[in-house]
Amino acid sequence: MELLVLVSFCILTFTGKSFGDETGHVKIKTDQDVTLPCYFGKTLLDKRINWKKDGKDIFLYENGQVKPSSQNGQCKVRVSHFKDELKSGNASITIKQAKVSDSGTYICLFYEQGRSLPSGRVEIKLTVDPVNITVDVYEDVILPCSFNTSFTDKSFDWKKDGKDVFFFENGKFKHLSQDEQFKGRVSHFLDELKCGNASITIKQVNLSDSGTYTCLYIDGKEEGPRQINLTVEYILKDRSGGKINGAFAKPSAFRLHINGEGALLRCEVLGASPEPTVVWYDSDGNNVSDREPEVSEEGDLYHIILETKVTKTDNYTCVATQNELYHQSNKTTSVNIRGHVKIKTDQDVTLPCYFGRTLLDKRINWKKDGKDIFLYENGQVKPSSQNRQCKVRVSHFKDELKSGNASITIKQAKVSDSGTYICLFYERGRILPSGRVEIKLTVDKTPIIIKEDESVILPCSFNTSLTDNRFDWKKDGKEVFLFENGKFKPSSQDEQFKGRVSHFPDELKCGNASITIKQVKMSDSGTYTCLYLDGKEEGPRQMNLTVEHILKDRSGGKINGNGLLIGGLIGGIIVIGVLTAAVAFLLYKRRRNRNSSGKQDDKTNGANHPLTNDPMRMN
Known part of the structure; x- marks a missing residue:
């Protein structure tokens, strides 16, 4: 049994692999197109790619083509992939006109040919928020809904919290099924049915009309339902009948500070x-307020500020309630406590930072280790403030500032980019920041593993021509390859690498600083650094090289993995057999000595036995 366990352990040691899961969260609004990212570091043209949601296939690529028959009916015709980017490892998909029902956890898998277990896995959570519409009481409101079909001879249905709002079937509105709350107040767009317009108008809305509305295309399984959140706000009026501006509560939610321990909202x-009454709730409806609100008065109006600290990733909602007006309003913000991003060298990375307000007129400042890497102020980026290493490599999301997105992207991240980043935003004229997000970035060195005596390419490139510039390769302080003034400088090269390192002269003009090391040795293992000496804006590239030893037989031939495994097993069996024989011999010898000792004791005891020494017995 012990031998079987040993053999099993050896097999797992030789053949076992592990794959780390990648996870992410994507949030969008209803009817937007969304791309679910999935990348693997190899060509996927000859691989099998499978996307699943809640256990159901939504996309399958196999044998060079998409298998539409495997797709879930709701996602068929709405899911597409990036055909031309499969060769570069892009397995991402796009879902068109996403619906609330598309929300859930998606898993991207890829399989090597002939393998039943996946060789790579990416998990993404998608949240599709319903459309939010806010309208004043007694006004008319249009609830938009459209599908890719003509409704002149098809059916669609509007519901609110289980109540029938509007049912259209066989070219007619079915008023008999309509709930009493909506009778005489709902109409549709008759002339636009042929264009797929299933929108409705609700006249003179009441507070009780607030809620979630669902528009369903009954004959179309491929297209999921549309959802809309309608909020009807009460308006106070003075004695003359004029509106009192700002009487109803409208909460705003912000993340003031986020780090690995928690967030201040x-x-x-x-x-x-x-x-x-103002209260913070988590997604399960639990009151998470941990302090009393700050209340100030200005005439008849009230200003309330409520802060709370949270310690888990979730969606948090601030709810303001005015019972006297039968009015309630809310604002939700999402918090990601993890705040840690890990990538490989030379990958592009986005550092997320969101605030619940427009940032077009604000000042946004990103810092790393006390140094500015990005500053947005007065409607434009201030490049002069950026750290030279990050200049030209850092960009922001210009079109999303109005929705509170202060995230940045760092292109071709280097190991030196690792560290703690802080995202700050300032109100106009403020010295202290009004919001803060902290993110830790870890850029791992690129690992390269190769067998002894083989040649290896160490990749390195820069955004410039190197024909008249300098670059330098080093390993643990040793000079590997120095290129200067259009030539390789052999005089500075360490003896360990002489005659074994070459570069790509025809590709220098394209910024290729890669090198090839021939007949690698065990001593070549270590960390290599590629540095562009004339470019302070571009940091060094680093990679780890591991050279694996290859056993050889007496003739100098390589011993393959199977021979090594079989030899190890035979050797193990021999060792176990010898140990077993040795233990058996020791046990036998010990038992023999014990028997000999017993017989000697019997003789000694017999000489002194009372019956034997009795004189009467002798006669």
Whole structure:
């Protein structure tokens, strides 16, 4: 039994592999197109790619083509891939006109040919938020809904919290099924049915009309339902009938500070009357407020600020309630406590930073180790403030500033980019930041593993021509390859690498600083650094090289892995057999000595036995 366990352990040691899961979270609004990212570091043209959601196939690529028959009916015709990018390892998919029902956990798998177990896995959570519409009480509102079909002879249905709002079937509105709450107040767009327009208008909305509305295309299984959140707000009026501006509560939610331990959230309700009750809730409906609100008055209006600290990743909602007005309003913000991003060298990375307000007129400042790497102010980027290493490699999401996205992307990240990044935003004229997000970035060195006596290419490239520039390769302080003034400088090269290192002269003009090391040795293992000496804007490239030893027989031939494994097993069996024989011999010898000792004791005891020495017995 012990031998079987030993053999099993050896087999796992020789053949076992592990794959780390990659996870992410994507949030969008209903009817937007969304791309679920999935990348693997090899060509996928001859691989099998399988996307699943809740155990169901939504996309399968195999034998060079998509298998539409395997797709879930709701996702068929709405899911596409990046055909031209499969060769570069891009297994991402795009879902068109995403619906709330598309929310869930998606898993991207790829399989090597002939393998039943996946060779790579990426997990992504998708949240599709419903459309939010806010309208004043007694006004008319249009709830938009459209599908890729003509409705002149098809059916669609609008519901709210289980109530029938509007049912269209066989070219007619079915008023008999309509709930009493909506009778006489809902109409559709008759002339636009042929264009797929299933929108409706609700006249003179009431507070009770607030809620979640669902528009369903009954004859179309391929297209999921549309959802809309309608909020009807109460308006106070003075004695003359004029509106009192700012009387109803409108909360705003912000993330003031995020790190690996927690996040500080702030909810602001300004200009409300009467005074509202303000509470923070998590996604399960638990009250997570940990302190009393700050309340100030300005005439008849109230300003409330409620801060709370949270310690887990979740969606948090600030709810403001005015019971006297039968009014409730809320604002939700998401928190990602993890705050740690890990990537490989030379990958592009996005450092996420979101605030719950427009940032077009704000100042945004990203810092790393006390140095500015990005500054946005007065509607434009200030490149002069950036750290030289990050200049030209850092970009932001210009079109998303209005929605509170202060994230940045670092192109071709280097090991030297690792560290703690802080994202700050400032209100105009403020010295202290109004919001702060902290993210840890780890850029791992690129690992390269190769067998002894083989040749290896160490990749390195820069965004410039190197024909008249300098670059230098080093390993643990030793000079590997120095290129200067258009020539390789052999005089500075360490003896260990002489005659074994070459570069790519025809590709220098394209910025290729890669080198080839011939007939690698065990001593070549270590960390290699490629440095562009004339470019401070571009940091060094680093990679780890591991040279594996190859056993050889007496003739100098390589011993393959199977021979090594079989030899190891035979050797193990021999060792175990010898140990077993040795243990058996020791046990036998010990038992023999014990028997000999017993017989000697019997003789000694017999000489002194009372019956034997009795004189009467002798006669």
